[in-house]
Amino acid sequence: MFKIAVIGTGYVGLTTGIGLANFGCSILCMDIQEDKISNLNKGIMPFYEPGMEEALKVNMACNRLNFSTKIAEGIEWAEVVFIAVGTPQGIKGKADLSAVMNVAELIGKSLNGYKIIVTKSTVPVGTNEKIKEVISSFNTKKHDFDIVSNPEFLREGRALYDFYHPDRVVVGTDNPRPVETIRRIYRPLYLNEIPFVFTDIRTSELIKYSCNSFLAMKVAFINEISRLCDAVGADVSKIAYAMGKDGRIGGKFLHPGPGFGGSCFPKDTEAMKMFAEEVNVDVSIINAIIQSNNTQKEYMVEKIKKRFARLKGIQLGILGLAFKSETDDIRESPAVFVVKRLIEEGAVLRVYDPQATENAKLVLGEKVFYAINEYDAIINADGLVILTEWNQFRNLDLLKIASLMRGKMFFDYRNIYDMAEVENSSLIYEGIGR
Ligand SMILES: NC(=O)c1ccc[n+]([C@@H]2O[C@H](COP(=O)([O-])OP(=O)(O)OC[C@H]3O[C@@H](n4cnc5c(N)ncnc54)[C@H](O)[C@@H]3O)[C@@H](O)[C@H]2O)c1
Structure with missing residues (x-):
């Protein structure tokens, strides 16, 4: 049974810890946030992720999964150390690598024998080389270690499912020594014939950015088509369906919406734009994706503005604040962007999200009224705006909505309703590109 330390207990670190504990490894998940670790030790999840709390408790009960803030001790205990700390957007869009480098320093100081250091955090090309340099510079006793790049591809809301059923596992090494251990750690996936991509570290780092940028491009593309549809009177749903049936294109990530968000794509x-600039490579497609997504978010506000003479004093019911359904994550959420812009325009907002309200309160404060459910959000509203595609918003009682609202506007920014059905309830439907 491998002894594995996971540093950083967020969406990725906790999923990795629970997943590897389920594979029979002995896991110590660590973080600098005392309250997070203290809650986890009581079996309390730090965020909403379907199915995770049960898996957490099962593995804790078997003593395969433990939590600690004593990171140096944890590194000394472990044979393999996973780095899963955040790499948020830093100055001028560059990835902020301070947490990763702090961890590298601590690893260097705590080495007490050969260890494999596995980077799960998304890091720009060349970062693992810097991690190696930092570890080496603090590794005064000159213990052996190897670096492995093993980027994560999970989706929030389906994190554990994705851990057990990844489309592929990418392993970047510049040295064959750690490969067999990584293979054995992921043995259950290997046995299930999940494709493994063994490559060098730089290629592995760039695979992660290429995948995320490509997916972001698909979203930005269909959103751009939806704007075109609005202008020329075509139906983006039919276009996306027809495009998706083309095996070369594929139907996934062709759903128009208020723009991509979350802790990764933006x-x-x-970051990719920035590190491409540093090596003087023109990445005009990446630049266009970013620009196009900003346009889409602002376009959501413009569509609402067009329907009212002025937004000052207009009351809107907002359904959804999370950047997508099945998560409480509001990082870079387009819903939060739209809400902030509507507040700037003077609109009065009652907002509701099934899971993300507590996180939203930290950024929106007292500027909106927090409704207790979807119907409470639309009482006396001039319009309703669906911003996140939660399942519970897909089957609203339209007649009840029409009777509770004082106005008629129904902005379906996830295109989840049938226009005729909404309009039969004497509401006015406005989707995206339909
Ligand atoms: N969230 C996703 O869907 C997702 C998917 C794939 C890859 N990633 C990548 O994985 C990495 C982690 O993302 P996340 O969403 O889990 O982040 P997160 O913000 O949820 O968690 C990061 C954790 O690291 C901890 N941390 C920060 N500095 C630390 C330090 N010095 N020592 C110990 N712990 C420290 C934080 O307290 C936090 O709990 C990022 O690079 C991200 O881009 C995220």
């Missing part, structure tokens, strides 16, 4: 496209 920062990773920005």
Whole structure:
């Protein structure tokens, strides 16, 4: 049973810890946030992720999964150390690598024998080489270690499922020594014939950015088509369906919406733009993705403005604040962007999200009224705006909505309703590109 330390207990670190504990490894998840670790030790999840709390408790009960803030001790205990700390957007869009480098320093100081250091955090090309340099410079006793780049591809809301059923596992090494251990750690996936991509570290780092940028491009593309549809009177749903049936294109990530958000696509496209600039490579497609996504978010506000003479004093019911359904994550959420812009325009907002309200309160404060459910959000509203595609918003009682609202506008910014059905309830439907 491998002894594995996971540093950083966020979406990626906790998923990795629970997943590897389920594979039979002995896991110590660590973080600098005392309250997070203290809650985890009581079996309390730090964020909403379907199915995770049960898996957490099962593995804790078997004593395969433990939590600590004593990171140096944890590194000394472990044979393999996973780095899963955040790499948020930093100055001028560059990835902020301070947490990764702090961890590298601590690893260097705590080495007490050969260890494999696995980077799960998304890091720009060349970062693992810097991690190696930092570890080496603090590794005064000159213990052996190897670096492995093993980027994560999970989706929030389906994190554990994705851990057990990844489309592929990418392993970047510049040295064959750690490969067999990584293979054995991921043995259950290997046995299930999940494709493994063994490559060098730089290629592995760039695979992660290429995947995220490509997916962001698909979203930005269909959003751009939706704007075109609005202008020329075509139906983006039919276009996306027909495009998706083309095996060369594929139907996934062709759903128009208020723009991509979350903790990955926005920062990773920005970071890719920055590290491409540093090596003087023109990445005009990446630049266009970022620009196009900003346009889409602002376009959501413009569509609302067009329907009212002025937004000052207009009351809107907002359904959804998370950047997508099945998560409480509001980082770079287009819903939060739209809400902030509507507040600037003077609109009065009642907002509701099934999971993200507590996080939203930290950024929106007292500027909006927090409704207790979707119907409470639209009482006396001039319009309703669906911004996140939660399942519970897909089957609203339209007649009840029409009777509770004082106005008629129904902005379906996830295109989840049938226009005729909404309009039969004497509401006025406005989707995206339909
Ligand atoms: N969230 C996703 O869907 C996702 C998917 C794939 C890859 N990633 C990448 O994985 C990395 C982690 O993302 P996340 O969403 O899990 O982040 P997160 O913000 O949820 O968690 C990061 C954790 O690291 C901890 N931390 C920060 N500095 C630390 C330090 N010095 N020592 C110990 N712990 C420290 C924080 O307290 C936090 O709990 C990022 O690079 C991200 O781009 C994220």
